[in-house]
Amino acid sequence: xxxxxxxxxxxxxxxxxxxxLNCSYEVTNFRSLLWYKQEKKAPTFLFMLTSSGIEKKxxxxxxxxxxxxxxxxxxxxATQTGDSAVYLCAVEDVPGGGADGLTFGKGTHLIIQP
Amino acid sequence: xxxxxQSPRYKIIEKKQPVAFWxxxxxxxxxxxxxxxxxxxxxxxxxxYENEEAVDDSQLPKDRFSAERxxxxxxxxxxxPAELGDSAVYLCASSTGRGREQFFGPGTRLTVx
Numbered sequence: 001x002x003x004x005x006x007x008x009x010x011x012x013x014x015x016x017x018x019x020x021l022n023c024s025y026e027v028t029n030f031r032s033l034l035w036y037k038q039e040k041k042a043p044t045f046l047f048m049l050t051s052s053g054i055e056k057k058x059x060x061x062x063x064x065x066x067x068x069x070x071x072x073x074x075x076x077x078a079t080q081t082g083d084s085a086v087y088l089c090a091v092e093d094v095p096g097g098g099a100d101g102l103t104f105g106k107g108t109h110l111i112i113q114p
Numbered sequence: 115x116x117x118x119x120q121s122p123r124y125k126i127i128e129k130k131q132p133v134a135f136w137x138x139x140x141x142x143x144x145x146x147x148x149x150x151x152x153x154x155x156x157x158x159x160x161x162x163y164e165n166e167e168a169v170d171d172s173q174l175p176k177d178r179f180s181a182e183r184x185x186x187x188x189x190x191x192x193x194x195p196a197e198l199g200d201s202a203v204y205l206c207a208s209s210t211g212r213g214r215e216q217f218f219g220p221g222t223r224l225t226v227x
Binding site: 034043 | 149155157159162170213215216218219
């Protein structure tokens with residue numbers, strides 16, 4: 001059974017701080033790891049990672065995958081109050097291998113204080 | 115481009131009543147997913163469609179849940195009868211194919227009293 005564990009489950013920091021969110025996983029046949037941001041409604045896509053060691057960046061957010069150690073991190077630099085959200089990590093198997101769809105972690109609830 | 119549309123956004127029912135949720139995916143997206151998200155948890159997959167075919171419904175509680183995707187576009191998820199433990203947000207997502215980015219709808223928040 002696929003498993004995704006995120007840490008910390010909640011985090012409170014001040015505006016301007018840098019945060020690192022962690023995601024470790026166990027999957028039958030790994031295809032990709034995805035990060036989503038969820039505010040009060042639907043999760044919105046941030047990154048899809050398939051290759052180890054290649055950093056993906058979008059503005060102040062970046063993410064990297066380590067397929068050997070089975071984890072990924074999501075970094076947010078110079079945090080703003082608008083970054084407050086639940087950040088979800090999910091993994092997907094290759095077709096025919098393990099669970100279908102995405103297997104999500106419980107998320108990290110990030111709160112940015114002004 | 116319109117996103118994934120879901121309705122209703124909120125639904126409150128009494129236990130043992132039936133309920134149905136509707137999803138209209140992004141145009142051209144052949145793959146459609148239904149997820150259930152309990153409070154404080156990540157979404158959990160219920161069923162995946164490729165066009166009109168349900169290719170994975172192993173997580174769908176078939177004694178009370180059913181889903182359909184007639185004509186491979188809109189989809190409906192039904193619960194009959196609802197139980198207290200069914201209270202959750204039901205999310206629909208679509209993509210151009212398995213392994214592609216999934217776009218989520220706003221969800222339907224179900225409260226069973």
